[in-house]
Amino acid sequence: MTRFWVLKILRTVLTLWFVVTFVFVVLRTSGDPVVALVGADATPEEVEQFRQLWRLDDPLWIQYFRYVVQMATGQFGISYRDGREVIDIIAERVPWTLILGLFSYIGAILIGVPAGIIAAIKRGSTFDNLIMATAVFGFALPNFFLGILMILLFSLSLQWLPSSGTGTVWHLIMPAITLATFTAGTLARFTRSAMLEVLDKLYIRAAAAKGVGYWKRIIFHALPNASIPLVTIIGLNLGELIGGAIVVETVFAWPGVGRLLVTAVSSRDLAVVQGLVLIMAVTMVLANLVVDLLYGLLDPRIRVQN
C-alpha cells in the first residue's frame, strides 16, 4: 500500500521534472527571443540592453540550473513583455479559466453522462442513434467554428447574448457551451461503452436471472461498476478541456490562461510560456493522481495489482 503511493508520487515528481526540462530545452534552443520583443526596428544597442537585463548571455547550463531551482520554488520570473511577475499575470487569469472550465465541465458531465447511460440502456434504438449522432456532432464540429457561428447567431442576429469578454453571467454562456460541446460528446460516447460492457457482464445477467428488477440492476449493479473507467476518462478529459480553452478563450476574448498562452507564445514571452506550461502540467499531473486515488478507492484490485 505505502509502496504504491510512494511510487506514484515519485513518478509524479519525475514526470514534472521531465516537463520542466522539456520546456527549458524547447524555449532556449529555438531562437533568439530578444528581437521578437524589442520589435521590428530594434537597434543592436537595444538588443544588447535586453540581453543583459534578462541574463541571456550566461552559459546554458547555468541558466538551466538556475531555472530548475526557480521552478521548484515557484519563481517563474518576470514577463519580458510587460515586466510583471509571471505568477501574478497567471494568477489573475486562472480564476477566469476555472470559472469557464468548471461551468462547462459540470454542464458536460450533467449532459454527457446521463445521455450515455440512456443510450446504453436503449441500445440500438432510434434514441440511441440520435444521442450518438448528437455526441459525434459535438465532437466533430471544430470549436472555434461553433463559437463564431454562435456569435453570429446569438449576438449579431438575435442580440440575446453578449459577443465576447466578461462582466455578467450572460457572458459565460456561449464560451461555456462551446467548450462543453466537445467534452459532453466524448463523455456520452464513453459512458455508453462503459455501460454496455458492464451490462454484458455475468453478474448483471445473474442478477437478472435472480429476478432483481431492471432499474435496480441498472442503478445498484451496473452504474457503480461503469463509474470506474468513467472516473479515469473524466480525469483525462481535463487535458482536453485545457486544450479547448486555448481556442475558445481566443474566440470569445475571455481573459483566461488559454488566451494568455496564445499571446505569450506568439510574442515569445518565454517566462510566461514556461509558467503556463508548468502550471498546466502540474494541474494535470495532480488531477491524475487524484484520479488514481479515486480509482483505488472505487476498485481495491488496482492497488494490489500495481
Place this chain on the structure above:
Amino acid sequence: MKRISPILVFAVVILVIAVFVAIVGNIFTPHGMSQQNLLARLKPPAFMSGSNPNFPLGTDRIGRDMVARVIAGLQMSLSVAIAGTIIGAVFGSLIGFISAHFRGWVEEVLMMLVDFQASLPFILITLTLLAFFGNSMTLFIILMGLFGWEKYARLSRGVVLSAINQPYAKAIVALGAGNGRLYLKHVLPNVASALIVQVTLTFPQIILLETSLSFLGLGIQAPQTSLGQILGDGRDYLSTAWWISVWPGLVIFLVTLSMSIVGDWLRDRLDPMLRARTT
C-alpha cells in the same frame, strides 16, 4: 450477427467517396487550387444569384475555385491524418511492445514518457513547438505522429502483457518458438483489433487538431492548404461569403462523423472487451 444499419452504410460511403476524391484528385474542375481570378472574387455557389457557372461551389477572397480548394484541402488533411496516425500507431505500439517485453526499468522509463505525454494537453505541446521552431511540413507531420502515441503504447502494452501470459503463448515458447515468431504470429493479431479501433479514434482527432492549429495560425501553411486552413481563413467571411468556410467545415464534419461511426461499429464487432480500454 446484427443487421448492418443504414447509418453505417452512409458512413462507409462517405469515407469511400472522400478517399476516392482524394486519390483521383482534381478531375472535377478545370481550375487549379491556386489559380486565381481577381475578377471573380467571392462568387457564391451555383444555386445562388450572382454566381458564376465556372465555379459551382463559389470562389474565395482571391477568386480561387472552391471545388479545387476543398479537394486540395481534403487531400492534405487526409494525408496528414494518415501519416500522423501511422507514425503514432507504429511508434506507440513499438514502445508498448518493448516495455511489455523487457519489463523492469525499461518499462518504467517508457511508461514515464507516456505519463509525461499524457500530462500535457497535446495542443499545448504542438503550439509551443510549432511556434518556437517555426512551421515546417516535416515538423508538422512528426507532431501529428506524436499525437496519441501514448495511447497506442498503453494499449499495446496492456494487450501484449495479457497475451503473453496466456497459456497458449507460454506453450508456444515452451515448444521452442522464437520471440519474433511469438510476437508476429500470435501476439500481433491479438493487438491488431485493439489498434484498429484506436486508429478510428485518433484519425478524426488529428484532423480536428490540425483545424484548431489552423485557427491559431499554426497549421498547414500557404501555398499548401488543408480543410482546417480553408475553414480558418474563411471565418471572417462567415456573414458575407459563408461558402468559403462552410464547405470545408462540412467535409471535416462528415469525415469525422463517418470515421467515428465506423470506429464504433468496429469496436462492437471486433472485441466487446475493448470498449472500455480504447478511449
Place this chain on the structure above:
Amino acid sequence: MFTRREVGNLILGAGALSMVGSLPKANAADRPSLNIAVDNLWANMATINGISTTSRRIFPNFYDNLVDRDYIKDENGLIFAPKLATKWEQKGNIWTFTLREGVKFHDGTEMTAEDAVFTLSPERLWGAKPFEPRGKTFTAGFKRVEATGKYTFEIETERPDPNIPSKLTGYIGFVVPKKYYMEVGVDAFGQKPIGTGPYKVTTFRSGEIMVLEAFDDYWGGPPPVKQISWKIVPEFAARMAGLVSKEFDFIVNIPTDQEAALEKYQGVTLKRVLADNYPAFAFNTRPDPEDNPLVDANLRYAMVQAIDMNAIVQALFNGTTEHPAVPFNFKEYGKFYDPNLPVKLPYDVAAAKALVAKTKYKGEKLLWHITRQYYPNYEAAAEIMVEQWREVGINVEAQILDNFELVYRRPYHLMNMSMSSDFIPGDPYQPLWLDWGPTASRSTATWKTWDPTPEYLAAGKKFDQAIEFEDRKKAYLELSDAWQKVTPGYYMWKSVYNCAHRAGIEFKFKPNGEMRIYGDYFKFV
C-alpha cells in the same frame, strides 16, 4: 405628424441644445463611458519603445505633442498648430520653443522646460546608452537640447534644420514627466505611462485591456468621456457583433471585404482614412545566402514588372486606396508630387520575361518572409503576387511567420516591411533617406537587405543638406533615381486604416491612425 411623445422629445432636444452654450464643457458625473474593441494592444506604452499602429491610435489620448498637426483645418494635416509648445522660432542652427504654462501631468506635477528637454535629451533618445534607443533615428542631427527658462528651451542641430517643429508632431514630440520617468525606469514607465493628455491610464494589461479615465485638470478643459476601455477582441466576428449590439462604441480593423456588410447595419458608421504609411517588401540584394539570385538587379526589375499591383489593389481594396506607380512619388508630398513622373518599371509581363532571360536565374525557390496579420490584405496580395511571378518563371514561396524574430532569421530573399512617410510631413525625407540611408536598420541591422550605393549616398548627402525647395526637389529626384536603379524594395499601396462607431458620435479619424477622443475630433451628438 408627430406623436405627443415625439413632440416632447423635440422640445426637450431644443432645450438641451440651447443650454449647451451655457454649460461647463462637460459635467464630470454624467459623462458617458466608451468601450472600444481593438484587435491588439502593444505590450509597451512608452512613447518610443511603444511605437506601433496599435499604440499610436491611443497615445494622443494620454500624451500631448509639443506641436500638433491640424487635420480639421487642413485635410492633409499640413498646418502646424500649437499644443504643448505655443511658440517656436528658428535662428540658424537653433530653434527656441516656448511652452504652454500651467500644464499638469497626470500625477499632478507641472510640466516645465525640464520635462520637455528630458523628453528630447541624449540620455533618453540619442546618447550613447539611451533609455529608448530607437529615438536616435528621429533625432538625427541633434546637437544640444537645453532649457533656457522655466517654460523655454532650445534645440541646436548640426545644420540649420527647418523641419524641427514638424518632427515634434511625431512620436518624439510626446512629452514625458522627467521625475516620474527616472523614478520608475523606462520599462515600468511603459506599463504605467503618465503624460499630460486629456485622459490618464488607470489600468493596462497588455494582452487584455487598457482603461483610460478622464483627467479633469487637463489644460484644455475636462474631456467629454468619463472612461475609455480599449479591449482586445481578436475575432472580427465578435467585434462586429459587439458593435451592432451596442456593447462596443467603436471597433477597429475591419477586413476590407466586410466593410460593406458592416455598414448595412443600422446606426453603424464606418470611417476610413488613407494612412501615411505603405506596406512594402524588401528585396534581399546582398549575397547572403551566397547563391542569392536577387543580387542581379535584372531579376529584381523583372519581379517588379511582373506584378499587376493596380489590379490587386482594385480587387482587394475596391478602389479605396492606390498603388504608387513610382516609389516616393506620394501625393501627400504636395509640391514634391508629380503625377507625370515616368514609371521606370511598369507592369509588363513580356518585359519581365525578357529580363528573367537575361539573368542566370533557373527557377530556384525564393523565400519571402511575411509577418502574420501585420497589414490588412498583405497575405492575400502575397498569394496573388506569387502566382504572377510564377507566370514569368519566378518561383517564390511566401512564408507566413509569427513575428519579426522569425522574419529576420536568414535565409530569406524577400521580406515584408511597412514604411511610414510622415516623419517630416510633406517631405519625402523619411521613406527615401531615413528608412534606407546609411544609418537605417535596413542597411545596418544583422538582417539588413541592402548596402547603399555610393551614388545613393552622394545624392542623399545633397538631399539632406538642401533646404530651399528647388534644390531639395532636384536632390530628391536624383536620390529617388539612385534608389530605383538598385530597386531594393517595392511599395505596394497606401495603407488604409478603418474603424466603425455607433450612432450618436461624431468622429474624425486622423490619417496617422490616431483616435482622439476629445477636442474637435470627437463629439457626442
